[in-house]
Amino acid sequence: MRRRLQPVLLGLLGILVFLAVWQLASTVGWVNGRYVPPPTEVFAALGRLVLDLHYWRTIGNTLITWAIGLGIAGVLALVLGTVIGMIPVLRRYTRSTVEFLRPIPSVAIIPLAILLFGLDRESSLVIVVFATFWQIFIQVLYGVADVDPVARDTQRSFGLSAPSRFRHLVLPTALPYIMTGLRLGATVALILTVTGELIIGVDGIGRLLVQRGTAADYAGVYALVVTAGVLALIINLLVRVIERRVLGWHQSVRAEVVL
C-alpha cells in the first residue's frame, strides 16, 4: 500500500511546489502579475467558469470534436495499417508516399480545410484526423509486421486460415503497438482540436481562450490553459486504463502502475 501511495504523494508535492513557485513569481514580480496572474487568481477565474454551464458546453464541444476525430483516424489507421502491413508489396509501394505525407504539419493544411469545409467542426476534423491518423497508422504498420518469424512459420505449417491467422497471430503481436498509437493519437488529437478552435474558430475551449484574450481577461486565459491540461491528463489516464485492461496479459503492462 505504501509503495503504491508514494508516487501519488510525490506527484502531488511536485504540483504544489510548481504552484508555489508560480505564485511567488507573480506576486514578487519576477514576471508581470498582470500578464501572468498568480494561481490564486487563475483558480478564482476557473471557479467562476466552472459555475457557468457555457463552460461545460464548451468543453463538451471540444470533446466531441476530439472523439469524432480520434474515432475516424483510429478506424482508418487500423484498417489501412493492417491491410498494408500484412501485404509486403503494398508496404513497399506506399512507403515513400507515407514518408512524404507523414511529416506535413497538420496546421499547414488549415487554409485548405477551410476552403473545403468552411468554419465549422468539419474543418477542425480534417486537421485532427490528418495528424492523428499517422500516429496510429505507423504503429499499426510496424505492429502488424512485427510477427515473430518462428510463429509465422509455425502457423504456415499448420495452415491457419486468414481470419484465425489475424486473430491468433497478428492481433496479439500488434495490440501493444496499437495501444501505443492510440495513446499518442489521443493526445495529438486533443492538441489539434484546440488548435482548430484557436485558429479556425470552431466552438470549444480554444475559441473561448481567444475570446478571453480579446477581453483582456488574462486570468481567464490561464484558467482555460489549465482546463486543456486537465483534459489531456484525464484522456491520458483513460487510455492508460484501457491499455491495462486490453494488455493485462502483456509483460510491458504487468509490472506497471497507472498513476
Next chain:
Amino acid sequence: MKRSTLLGGLAFAATIALVGCTDTGAAPEPTEAGPTETYQVRIAALPIAETGAIWAALEAGIFEEHGIELEILPAQGGAQAIPALIAGDIDFAIGQPMGPFRAALGGEEVRIVSNYANSLASGDSDVNSVVASAASGITSWADLSGKTVSVNSLGAAGDLTIRAAVEADGGDPSTIEFVAVAFPDVPAQIEAGTIDAAWVPDPFRGMVVGAGGTDLGGPYQATIPGLTVLTAFTLQSVIDEQPEMVAAWTAALAAALEYAAANEDAVRAAIATNLDIPEAAAAGITLPEFTADLSNAGLEDLVALAMEFAYFETEPDLGTIVVQ
C-alpha cells in the same frame, strides 16, 4: 469497488455543482414571427467590439423584421473569411477592406456590398491608435522610423496608414520593422521591450497608456480621416444565385447599423454580454461610426495609398469590387 465509489461521488458532486450553475451561453428565447419570407444567412464576424452593432441589432429583432434568420460565426481573422466564402460555408463576411482587395487581385470575384463602420474622422480618440512604450522615447510619427512596430496582421490598412503617417511627418517609413502581434499580446510585448510601438484598439490602448506609454493617435485620422474599418462582402456567385437574399440582407444590415448608431447603450450592453467583459470596460471603448454608406468610406484613397506604397502590383478595380 473503490473506483466505482469514487466515480459515483464525482457524479454526485457534479450534479450538486450543476444545480448552482448559470448559463451565459444559453440561446435567447424565440420572439414573435416576422415577415413570411425568411432567409437563413450565415456571416463571419470578428469577435471584437465593432461586432456589437450586429449583436445589438439581432437582440432588438432588426434582422427578424427584415426576414433574416442570422447566424454569426466568430471568424478569428480576415484570412479565414474568404476561404469560408469560397467554400460556401458563409454568405457574407465582415472584415477590413484590404482582404477583399487582395482576394479580387488573386482572381476571386469578391464584392463589397455594404459599408459597416467608419473610423472617426476627427476627435481626440479613434477606434484604434498607435501606442509606444515610454522606454522607446517615441513621441511623434517620425520617431517610428527605425523602430519595431506591431500590427495584428501585416499588409493591411494598419501598417499602410502608419507608413503614410510617418512619411507625412518627415520620417522614413522604409526603416520601420513591422511585426504581427495579436492585440491581446501587445501590452505584455510593449512592456517586455520586444516591440517599441503597436497599433491597437481598446482596451489594449488604455492598458499601454495606463502603464506609462504614449498614444500617438490614430493613423487613419492622420492619413485618411474616417477611413472605413470594416465592410461587408460576399462573392459575385452569391449575388447571382440569391439576389433577393442579398437585397434583404443589405437592407437589414443598413437598418441594423442605423439602429446601432442611434442606440450606443444597446451596443455597449451587447459588447459586454457577447465578449463577456465588465460593463465599465465596455463603456470605455471608442465606438466607430456605424454606417452602411460607402460614399465616405475612403476606399479610393486607400487604394491610392496602397499603390503608392506598392502594396499591390496592379490596382484593384473598385468599380467592379464595390456593388452598392
